[in-house]
Amino acid sequence: MIVIVVLSVALGSFTARAQRSGPEVEYAAAQGGLPFSPYVRVDNMLYLSGQLGTVPGGGLAEGGVQAETRQTLENIRNVLERAGSSMNHVVKCSVFMEDMNQWPAMNEVYVTFFPEHLPARSAFGSTGLALGAALEIECFATVGN
Numbered sequence: 621m622i623v624i625v626v627l628s629v630a631l632g633s634f635t636a637r638a639q640r641s642g643p644e645v646e647y648a649a650a651q652g653g654l655p656f657s658p659y660v661r662v663d664n665m666l667y668l669s670g671q672l673g674t675v676p677g678g679g680l681a682e683g684g685v686q687a688e689t690r691q692t693l694e695n696i697r698n699v700l701e702r703a704g705s706s707m708n709h710v711v712k713c714s715v716f717m718e719d720m721n722q723w724p725a726m727n728e729v730y731v732t733f734f735p736e737h738l739p740a741r742s743a744f745g746s747t748g749l750a751l752g753a754a755l756e757i758e759c760f761a762t763v764g765n
Contacts, residue, residue, distance in 0.1 A: 648703065658699045661763060666703050670716070670758040671695040672751060685722040685754045689729040692757050697733070705763040710739045712760040716746040719754065726755060 673688030681691035
């Protein structure tokens with residue numbers, strides 16, 4: 621009798637997994653008329669759109685690359701929290717910078733947002749960022765257990 625129950629439970633869980641047609645995907649609603657989602661969740665992974673250092677109401681944070689970096693990372697934190705995650709769950713970031721000479725100044729602020737661990741990171745020099753921004757940062761993070 622025990623063997624039948626165990627076999628039944630095992631087959632039942634196998635059947636449930638087999639019926640799943642693919643990953644669970646959630647597209648966050650676009651905001652402010654922008655033509656993209658702020659994030660897409662695929663199972664327990666979050667893929668964030670690139671963020672700029674825009675302040676509420678529009679426009680870039682004033683004060684140079686450090687102010688833009690701080691606001692960009694605050695914007696990332698806000699998107700992560702809306703998605704049920706946090707900065708502690710960021711696993712990878714890509715940084716796009718208009719002027720790579722500003723790298724040290726950006727890093728001074730960047731590291732303060734990741735006190736528990738530093739995520740993997742790539743960096744690219746880039747011209748023509750939206751709104752004339754000094755930098756754009758996109759991140760991947762986990763969510764849930």
